Amino acid sequence: MIVPVPVLEVNNLKVYFPTKRKHFFEVHSHIHAVDGVSLKVEFGKTLGLVGESGSGKTTTGLAIARLVQASSGSVKIMGKEVLGLEGEELRVQRKHIQYVFQDPYSSLNPRLRAGRLVREALDRLKIGHTTERSIRVNELFRQVGLSREHERLFPHQFSGGQRQRLGIARALASHPDLLICDEPVSALDVAVQAQILNLLRRLQKEMGLTYLFISHDLGVVQHMCDEIAVMYVGQIVEQADRISLFKNPMHPYTKGLLASVPSADPNRRKKTQIQIYGEPPSPIDPPLGCRFSSRCQLAEERCHFETPLLRKIKANQKVACHLI
Amino acid sequence: MPDPILSIKNLTVIFKTRSGDVPVIDDVSFSIAPREILGIVGESGCGKTMTSLAIMRLMPEQGKITSGSIRLSGEDLVVASEARMCGLRGNEISMVFQEPMSALNPVFSVGEQIAEVLKTHQGLSNSEAREHAIELLESVKIPLPSQRANDYPHQLSGGMRQRVMIAIALACKPKVLIADEPTTALDVTVQAHIFELLHELRDQTGTSIILITHDMASVAEMAERVMVMYAGRKVEEGPVEEILKNPLHPYTQGLIRCVPHLMETISPERKDLHEIPGIVPPISHFGRNECLFAPRCCFVEDRCLNQRPLDSKRAAKHLTACWQENTNFEKVFA
Numbered sequence: 192m193i194v195p196v197p198v199l200e201v202n203n204l205k206v207y208f209p210t211k212r213k214h215f216f217e218v219h220s221h222i223h224a225v226d227g228v229s230l231k232v233e234f235g236k237t238l239g240l241v242g243e244s245g246s247g248k249t250t251t252g253l254a255i256a257r258l259v260q261a262s263s264g265s266v267k268i269m270g271k272e273v274l275g276l277e278g279e280e281l282r283v284q285r286k287h288i289q290y291v292f293q294d295p296y297s298s299l300n301p302r303l304r305a306g307r308l309v310r311e312a313l314d315r316l317k318i319g320h321t322t323e324r325s326i327r328v329n330e331l332f333r334q335v336g337l338s339r340e341h342e343r344l345f346p347h348q349f350s351g352g353q354r355q356r357l358g359i360a361r362a363l364a365s366h367p368d369l370l371i372c373d374e375p376v377s378a379l380d381v382a383v384q385a386q387i388l389n390l391l392r393r394l395q396k397e398m399g400l401t402y403l404f405i406s407h408d409l410g411v412v413q414h415m416c417d418e419i420a421v422m423y424v425g426q427i428v429e430q431a432d433r434i435s436l437f438k439n440p441m442h443p444y445t446k447g448l449l450a451s452v453p454s455a456d457p458n459r460r461k462k463t464q465i466q467i468y469g470e471p472p473s474p475i476d477p478p479l480g481c482r483f484s485s486r487c488q489l490a491e492e493r494c495h496f497e498t499p500l501l502r503k504i505k506a507n508q509k510v511a512c513h514l515i
Numbered sequence: 516m517p518d519p520i521l522s523i524k525n526l527t528v529i530f531k532t533r534s535g536d537v538p539v540i541d542d543v544s545f546s547i548a549p550r551e552i553l554g555i556v557g558e559s560g561c562g563k564t565m566t567s568l569a570i571m572r573l574m575p576e577q578g579k580i581t582s583g584s585i586r587l588s589g590e591d592l593v594v595a596s597e598a599r600m601c602g603l604r605g606n607e608i609s610m611v612f613q614e615p616m617s618a619l620n621p622v623f624s625v626g627e628q629i630a631e632v633l634k635t636h637q638g639l640s641n642s643e644a645r646e647h648a649i650e651l652l653e654s655v656k657i658p659l660p661s662q663r664a665n666d667y668p669h670q671l672s673g674g675m676r677q678r679v680m681i682a683i684a685l686a687c688k689p690k691v692l693i694a695d696e697p698t699t700a701l702d703v704t705v706q707a708h709i710f711e712l713l714h715e716l717r718d719q720t721g722t723s724i725i726l727i728t729h730d731m732a733s734v735a736e737m738a739e740r741v742m743v744m745y746a747g748r749k750v751e752e753g754p755v756e757e758i759l760k761n762p763l764h765p766y767t768q769g770l771i772r773c774v775p776h777l778m779e780t781i782s783p784e785r786k787d788l789h790e791i792p793g794i795v796p797p798i799s800h801f802g803r804n805e806c807l808f809a810p811r812c813c814f815v816e817d818r819c820l821n822q823r824p825l826d827s828k829r830a831a832k833h834l835t836a837c838w839q840e841n842t843n844f845e846k847v848f849a
Contacts, residue, residue: 437781456777
């Protein structure tokens with residue numbers, strides 16, 4: 192089944208948070224957490240959002256899921272605008288976007304048994320008949336590799352990997368069009384990470400899921416995603432398909448980021464390292480020009496004054512840099 | 516190989532639990548030469564951190580060293596008095612922790628915290644210590660060190676804090692530095708700088724470094740030799756290149772294969788990742804006379820369940836604790 196409209200279409204999304212004023216007459220400053228992000232995810236694909244901490248990748252995910260208030264822009268799920276929705280309409284819409292959180296320890300209610308936890312999603316969104324719900328919970332447990340007996344246990348009786356399976360089961364309960372996975376494996380041990388990543392890929396194949404995959408681990412992103420957007424201080428600096436981005440990164444930031452990843456492959460390690468020095472600028476009223484210019488070794492005069500736009504350079508690669 | 520600076524022989528540490536005494540470190544031996552970087556890898560709960568705490572004699576109350584020796588330049592730390600340990604910690608061995616924010620004191624400026632080490636351990640005066648603290652901040656590449664010395668930990672970024680931690684650890688030029696997951700909480704770009712810094716400092720001061728991590732790639736980048744731990748035991752040890760290319764223990768093989776590595780060549784098709792089924796056994800299983808990895812192992816046979824495999828030498832400097840002579844491994848790295 193191929194749907195002509197993209198599952199997710201984000202246009203010029205901005206999320207600003209006001210900072211605290213030091214005194215009454217001071218003008219509000221804003222943290223530009225997400226500053227003009229546009230994305231598109233086709234049915235059955237995975238889009239990766241990568242970047243350092245503070246680059247706005249999680250805020251983007253939260254704004255799309257309507258868990259933080261966006262300042263402006265548009266977010267369409269299956270062609271339907273969701274940013275303006277209120278009340279009952281918004282509640283119904285939540286069926287279509289679900290979220291898998293980073294920390295499987297704090298995102299599950301410790302007082303609910305596992306079965307109730309997953310069923311709660313169905314109850315709240317009024318999905319299916321009451322009698323059908325327990326059958327659905329059963330099915331979900333099987334799909335994520337847990338057994339019937341697990342339904343009676345409390346979250347603390349599960350291991351980290353099993354809890355993340357619960358989190359995934361809960362997110363899948365409403366047959367969402369889009370699943371936002373926010374660092375789903377970074378709290379887990381390496382051996383367990385592989386189990387969860389394989390599960391996510393298997394579920395995607397079996398159920399035709401569409402993922403927005405947020406991660407800082409480039410190895411994981413390379414394995415999971417079909418397309419990748421690299422974020423830097425609230426903006427996308429490069430967006431490309433998996434092969435192009437990792438084979439031929441074009442933005443100086445992407446190059447530096449990839450070069451910083453330690454590698455166990457001796458062939459990759461021999462290459463000379465391009466390093467990124469310094470720290471990203473503050474997202475509070477960020478400066479004009481390219482936000483990476485303060486750390487970029489290639490920066491020219493205009494980089495400090497003119498904001499580069501995200502331009503199409505190749506069929507599957509967009510870059511926001513004056514020098515390309 | 517030159518004489519080791521630190522040599523650990525048959526170290527066993529037991530934990531008192533409700534179900535009796537369990538060995539959280541079970542007969543572990545290894546050594547580290549001057550200027551060498553040794554990586555210790557394994558999942559959480561495999562005894563990596565406990566090994567380093569045992570070396571520092573900083574174990575939690577319920578832990579106790581029951582046998583073995585920890586020799587630092589010939590002196591056995593297991594029998595050293597607490598006063599002697601106080602003299603050694605910081606001066607001869609020091610440690611960098613995972614979370615720089617919780618390891619630094621929030622109410623003292625970083626300059627004061629570095630100076631404190633110098634005053635206590637080397638008896639410097641206030642002004643000498645401050646001067647030296649600024650030099651140390653400079654050596655860990657903190658810009659504007661004399662101004663930064665007055666900053667409090669919350670005013671610094673994560674990477675800067677970790678640099679301060681390293682400055683504190685290296686203040687008295689220790690012979691051995693234990694870095695326990697020093698970059699886990701940091702971004703990759705910052706991690707690359709911390710690794711570079713540790714390499715440079717090693718080259719300048721000749722400190723040996725024990726790097727504890729769960730990431731094989733970090734070990735490949737940093738270390739010369741690697742020791743893999745599982746359930747409180749050493750399962751494999753050898754030179755990094757050798758272990759990555761030709762791991763012999765099924766656990767090491769699993770650790771290498773279960774991670775999506777960034778490779779030089781990227782293939783269009785993506786296979787499923789290798790899975791190590793199950794999880795690390797609970798602490799109550801530790802110390803049984805069997806291979807503790809057996810329930811997760813694909814090569815398991817009868818004797819794995821009846822007898823603990825001992826270290827066997829398979830190649831020069833390459834040890835593994837596995838009964839299987841022939842563990843086939845589909846090569847990940849050529």
